[in-house]
Amino acid sequence: MMSSVNSLDILVFGAHPDDAEIGMGGTIAKHSRAGYKIGICDLTFAEMSSNGDIETRKLEAARASEILGLAARTNLGLPDRGLRAEAAVIERITNEIRKFRPRIVFAPYWQDRHPDHVACSHLVQEAIFNAKLRRYIPDTTAHTVEQNYFYFINDVYEAGLIVDVTGCYEQKRQALKAYGTQFEAAAAGNDFVTTPINQGYLERVEMRDRLLGQKRSMEFAEGFVTKLPYPVGIF
Template sequence: MPEVAPSQLDILVVAAHPDDAEISVGGTIATSLRAGLSVGILDLTTGEPTPFGTLEKRLAETEAASRALGVTWRQNLNLPNRKLQNDLESRAKIAEVFRLTRPKVILGHYPEDVHPDHVAASQLVDAARFWSKLSRTDLAGEPWWPPRLYHYWSIHLRIHPKPSFVLDISSAIDAKMEAIACYRSQFTEGREPVFPSPLDDIRDRARYWGWSIHKAFGEPFASREDIGISAFDSLL
């Protein structure tokens, strides 16, 4: 993925680990790209070590998954996996990405999760969003306040809060599942077959959220800020 940031992203997905973005919002990414929006992914850690993964495997899997979705800008901050903390150094690195990519919408982890890295990632996004707008700092780039922040669920969240909205991803479910399947070291290699498989489970969750809005497949989002609309046709 190119390391040079675009002048402005419509959507920036911030994920604790490679594969989090694909699992949680892969359909949203593919649907948005097909609609002509610019979408990038910021992975905070490499996700390694894992039982059947290596840094080299995970990088190759991430590149393959990005191609499956159509993502052309993705960056990894190489923060410590399993030890992610809401500290000042990490906050500054994320804030700089916000200032350089100037996203209109940030998609980040829901603040309540059983995975400590996901919780820390959510806290970091909140803090970095504020830092990104500050003047008179030593951060790279011009001050920027990302206008919208929406939170997505992960597979570790067993009790789901009521979403603020659910996005129809029916046309992109195959791209989402193809991207997730690229992470063989995380879902298939070295594992005994189970039913339902992890991939079936992820697809079934998307099917449930689609059912909730009378569509085939969907992805849920929460907003802690009010969502304004300019006309009722956006709800039709």
């Protein structure tokens, strides 16, 4: 996948291709339109998914990346349903941060019904911390991430920050539809099986984004959490 960019404004991590699109596809599209260089790093190829296969998922991710206007997308090829807090795994994620030197990093929220999303959240937090340590992997240049935000995938908690994505929501829809193997309903004649995400899942994502936007009179919004205070100059 594309990865020729030297530096990024924003780097989004997901356990699987489609995680970032579900949680913050509108925010990615909005910032890409504004001229920001944005990349996604998927930790796995989602090879344990009930539908589709690795090669098809690669094509779907590439199509979604094009729709969202990504500057880079990489995949670490770590084992799906096998993400562990091991030194070698954290090192690979740290190297990805040092390679792209993003100002902002996004990761899944640390509570979710899918264990891989939870694991991804914790691994990225470990890697962000290690990335700034000059004596950690000293043959690569240390990098300090300015801000780390967390996005929601399956389970939604109280958002401390929301982004109005009304104007680019169609891009999010199309990016998610690119993952046909995941979200198209099982039907007679195809080789799909019924799963929680091909039974009206995209409609529920859209409903979630509508409800969140309603809190601030926006048609659609995506929510985020930060562990650090959000800095402002004046109100």
